[in-house]
Amino acid sequence: MNIPNSITTLIAGIVITLISLWYGQNHGLLPVAASADASDVDDLFNLMMTIATGLFLLIEGVLVICMFRFRRKKGDLTDGPSIEGNIPLEIVWTAIPTLIVFVLAIYSFEIYNQMGGLDPMASRGGMMAMHNHGGGHNMDSMVAMGDTNDSRMAIGIGKSPGDGDEPALLVDVNGLQYAWIFTYPETGIVSGDLHIPEGRRVQLNMKAADVIHAFWLPEFRIKQDVMPGQVSKLSFVANREGTYPVICAELCGSYHGGMKTTMTVDSPEAFDEWVQSRTVAMQSQDSVAVNPSDLSDAAFLQSYAEEMGVIENTLEQLPHVIPDDAVSVLPQ
Amino acid sequence: MSDATIHHAGDRKWTDYFTFCTDHKVIGIQYLVTSFFFYFVGGVMAEMVRTELATPDPDFVSPEVYNQLFTMHGTIMIFLWIVPAGAAFANYLIPLMIGADDMAFPRLNAVAFWMQPVGGILLISSFFVGAPQSGWTSYPPLSLISGKWGEELWILCLLILGTASILGAINFVTTIFKMRIPDMDIHSMPLFCWAMLATSALILLSTPVLAAALILLSFDLMAGTAFFNPTGGGDPIVYQHLFWFYSHPAVYIMVLPFFGVISEVLPVHSRKPIFGYRAIAYSGLAISFLGLIVWAHHMFTSGTPGWLRMFFMATTMLVAVPTGIKIFSWCATLWGGKLQLNSALLFAIGFLSSFLIGGLTGVMLAAAPFDIHVHDTYFVVGHFHYVLFGGSVFALFSGVYHWYPKMTGKMYDETWGKIHFVMTFIGFNLTFLPMHYLGMQGMNRRVALYDPQYQSVNQICTIGSYILAVSTLPFLVSMALGFIKGEAAGRNPWRALTLEWQTTSPPQIENFEEMPVLWAGPYDYGIDSESEDGDEDVEDMLTEVANVA
Numbered sequence: 096m097n098i099p100n101s102i103t104t105l106i107a108g109i110v111i112t113l114i115s116l117w118y119g120q121n122h123g124l125l126p127v128a129a130s131a132d133a134s135d136v137d138d139l140f141n142l143m144m145t146i147a148t149g150l151f152l153l154i155e156g157v158l159v160i161c162m163f164r165f166r167r168k169k170g171d172l173t174d175g176p177s178i179e180g181n182i183p184l185e186i187v188w189t190a191i192p193t194l195i196v197f198v199l200a201i202y203s204f205e206i207y208n209q210m211g212g213l214d215p216m217a218s219r220g221g222m223m224a225m226h227n228h229g230g231g232h233n234m235d236s237m238v239a240m241g242d243t244n245d246s247r248m249a250i251g252i253g254k255s256p257g258d259g260d261e262p263a264l265l266v267d268v269n270g271l272q273y274a275w276i277f278t279y280p281e282t283g284i285v286s287g288d289l290h291i292p293e294g295r296r297v298q299l300n301m302k303a304a305d306v307i308h309a310f311w312l313p314e315f316r317i318k319q320d321v322m323p324g325q326v327s328k329l330s331f332v333a334n335r336e337g338t339y340p341v342i343c344a345e346l347c348g349s350y351h352g353g354m355k356t357t358m359t360v361d362s363p364e365a366f367d368e369w370v371q372s373r374t375v376a377m378q379s380q381d382s383v384a385v386n387p388s389d390l391s392d393a394a395f396l397q398s399y400a401e402e403m404g405v406i407e408n409t410l411e412q413l414p415h416v417i418p419d420d421a422v423s424v425l426p427q
Numbered sequence: 428m429s430d431a432t433i434h435h436a437g438d439r440k441w442t443d444y445f446t447f448c449t450d451h452k453v454i455g456i457q458y459l460v461t462s463f464f465f466y467f468v469g470g471v472m473a474e475m476v477r478t479e480l481a482t483p484d485p486d487f488v489s490p491e492v493y494n495q496l497f498t499m500h501g502t503i504m505i506f507l508w509i510v511p512a513g514a515a516f517a518n519y520l521i522p523l524m525i526g527a528d529d530m531a532f533p534r535l536n537a538v539a540f541w542m543q544p545v546g547g548i549l550l551i552s553s554f555f556v557g558a559p560q561s562g563w564t565s566y567p568p569l570s571l572i573s574g575k576w577g578e579e580l581w582i583l584c585l586l587i588l589g590t591a592s593i594l595g596a597i598n599f600v601t602t603i604f605k606m607r608i609p610d611m612d613i614h615s616m617p618l619f620c621w622a623m624l625a626t627s628a629l630i631l632l633s634t635p636v637l638a639a640a641l642i643l644l645s646f647d648l649m650a651g652t653a654f655f656n657p658t659g660g661g662d663p664i665v666y667q668h669l670f671w672f673y674s675h676p677a678v679y680i681m682v683l684p685f686f687g688v689i690s691e692v693l694p695v696h697s698r699k700p701i702f703g704y705r706a707i708a709y710s711g712l713a714i715s716f717l718g719l720i721v722w723a724h725h726m727f728t729s730g731t732p733g734w735l736r737m738f739f740m741a742t743t744m745l746v747a748v749p750t751g752i753k754i755f756s757w758c759a760t761l762w763g764g765k766l767q768l769n770s771a772l773l774f775a776i777g778f779l780s781s782f783l784i785g786g787l788t789g790v791m792l793a794a795a796p797f798d799i800h801v802h803d804t805y806f807v808v809g810h811f812h813y814v815l816f817g818g819s820v821f822a823l824f825s826g827v828y829h830w831y832p833k834m835t836g837k838m839y840d841e842t843w844g845k846i847h848f849v850m851t852f853i854g855f856n857l858t859f860l861p862m863h864y865l866g867m868q869g870m871n872r873r874v875a876l877y878d879p880q881y882q883s884v885n886q887i888c889t890i891g892s893y894i895l896a897v898s899t900l901p902f903l904v905s906m907a908l909g910f911i912k913g914e915a916a917g918r919n920p921w922r923a924l925t926l927e928w929q930t931t932s933p934p935q936i937e938n939f940e941e942m943p944v945l946w947a948g949p950y951d952y953g954i955d956s957e958s959e960d961g962d963e964d965v966e967d968m969l970t971e972v973a974n975v976a
Contacts, residue, residue, distance in 0.1 A: 175699040192748050203794040306572070
């Protein structure tokens with residue numbers, strides 16, 4: 096390799112590196128991050144984007160150069176040089192990707208673990224809370240109430256609160272074609288949109304009434320399938336006030352695209368106010384006692400339909416396959 | 428084999444292509460033309476999907492019909508377009524490349540082909556009873572409650588096509604191992620044959636698992652059993668495991684044959700040996716093996732525990748290593764060559780540049796924390812179209828242009844071929860690149876209605892898809908002009924070294940006049956300056972050997 100050629104290669108390498116480093120931080124492809132975990136995921140993506148940009152520029156650059164520099168001259172019927180391989184080069188381009196994927200795998204593992212994806216206590220807590228809403232944190236009663244489901248590993252992602260921390264705000268989530276219903280077991284609030292306080296851990300215990308749905312919070316970079324017959328959970332801490340979309344991400348039928356609501360992250364004070372206002376509203380409504388299990392699904396959901404943005408027709412189309420235990424997630 | 432004697436009389440009649448013919452070349456063409464027919468059918472559905480998505484409201488078709496369209500689009504493009512198109516090349520090329528006169532089991536081969544139209548007609552006929560609308564993944568419980576008969580026809584279609592795929596794979600493996608000319612050891616075999624070995628291994632190991640899953644799903648659907656139905660105590664997650672145990676390898680089943688096509692096209696048109704023959708051959712086998720242990724990366728947000736997600740994250744990332752080896756080796760093959768930028772090579776380079784993006788986003792998706800964000804979004808839709816359109820389909824067109832002279836004996840129209848490439852490349856990138864952005868921002872997939880803030884980007888995608896649709900016209904023009912008034916191609920218009928170019932174009936019914944002679948390795952370009960005008964050399968060698976004999 097002659098000298099000018101090495102210099103050109105060196106400069107090209109530096110330019111590619113600089114562009115990759117810059118673009119990896121400034122791609123602007125992700126929406127705002129509303130939790131610390133989301134920012135960690137973004138850091139991981141930015142690293143991957145940096146590496147990907149570098150490889151993209153390298154390979155596309157080689158291809159473009161080939162198309163111009165190594166184009167066959169008209170009338171030239173000779174062959175190119177007979178190069179059948181180059182062992183050192185092949186070792187390099189095997190070793191470098193191997194190294195990259197090892198680094199990415201370990202880094203991803205760290206982030207996933209940090210988000211609580213491997214937190215066994217969180218998993219078990221998630222299962223039990225489901226069978227225990229409104230009943231406080233009595234271990235004995237939970238064990239007594241445990242059914243065979245409790246021995247199964249719970250599914251989901253998110254940390255359990257540490258010993259000294261404030262207990263997590265529990266919310267039961269029920270997914271059904273084509274709406275989300277949120278129940279706050281501690282206060283009995285039932286809502287079509289989710290309200291949570293900023294800075295406090297929230298734990299969602301999720302179950303589907305009919306088919307598989309997926310609960311996705313794009314601004315929190317978390318998503319978890321919500322399944323009939325099996326509880327899954329998400330736990331997270333919001334660090335940014337605002338109203339964010341809640342989207343169903345698993346095909347659940349013809350109006351799958353319309354199955355969305357919002358999650359409002361309030362300041363702790365504003366959240367308390369919201370809880371107060373909803374509790375008062377509930378008490379005035381509850382003067383006529385109705386046993387929800389006596390009503391059809393459509394009739395029962397009617398009163399929530401408006402605030403959930405669900406059209407009446409959708410309710411009437413509700414499938415009649417909702418298992419009994421799924422309805423029990425709704426307020427008693 | 429012995430069947431070849433039935434067709435002793437000279438050339439093929441056009442009616443042969445509509446019969447139960449056991450000639451592997453006829454079957455190859457039958458596969459290719461049939462798969463192109465379904466490409467156009469599936470393409471029309473894709474255009475209807477994109478038209479619907481030009482606006483945020485479900486106004487072009489009803490949401491039910493929309494779900495039917497993308498379900499049928501996915502099923503058709505996978506099972507009736509790309510998989511059989513791979514089988515088309517394998518059928519046509521393997522016997523020619525290894526110097527055999529036919530496949531090992533010609534009748535089985537014809538049976539496998541004729542299952543294609545049967546499966547295809549069953550699938551299309553589901554429109555009369557309400558087409559399936561639970562996606563090509565057909566997850567229960569949704570698939571159990573959204574139209575019984577459409578779903579059942581979908582299952583039957585896949586069982587038939589899966590069986591055909593298994594029959595084909597048995598044929599390919601046996602032919603490659605048992606019917607090579609004696610001179611050709613496994614390391615002087617063209618790389619396309621290596622790719623088909625890796626593909627066939629995957630088909631044989633994974634397709635039966637899909638069949639099992641579909642039969643159980645069928646019981647749930649028709650007989651009210653509860654293998655997967657949670658209302659009866661079944662587990663829908665088990666279906667997902669069984670489904671992806673086939674359907675992730677299916678991605679490699681769809682792309683490995685076309686890796687093989689690229690390994691054939693690049694050396695010929697850049698006049699250089701393939702760079703790292705063994706590395707490319709073995710990395711295909713490595714992809715095939717790894718492909719069997721990565722399926723649950725489709726289930727990172729499903730009912731899977733954390734440790735399982737981490738295991739499948741690690742194995743999935745490893746796939747990047749053998750895939751990287753291939754991409755680097757192909758680039759090194761081009762580097763320093765004498766590139767003839769015809770339609771075949773342009774599509775091959777288009778393949779490299781597009782598939783690269785699919786590979787890079789693939790590594791991103793393997794990282795579970797990021798995948799959890801973009802799973803089931805348009806990011807994934809963008810990713811797999813870069814792999815399957817930017818990868819498989821670009822390479823498929825490259826292969827069609829490359830072997831068109833061999834298959835028809837005439838040259839295609841180069842100008843229209845190049846227009847086809849430019850339009851496809853622009854239309855493809857315009858359609859699928861913006862989807863990555865949409866997915867990361869928050870647009871989920873499989874939706875007939877979406878948030879109005881995504882409308883402008885979606886319209887770019889829709890315009891791109893129209894360009895892509897129109898780009899098939901120059902392709903058809905190039906093919907038709909070649910067929911009507913293309914100049915005669917001769918035996919070896921590309922001066923290529925693999926055996927299929929030693930016989931006439933199109934090859935005679937018995938493939939070769941006599942057993943072909945392996946006078947050079949498949950990619951020995953530039954080794955001997957004497958061999959510049961290779962065509963004559965082949966003739967010389969043949970006469971020489973004939974004289975000796």
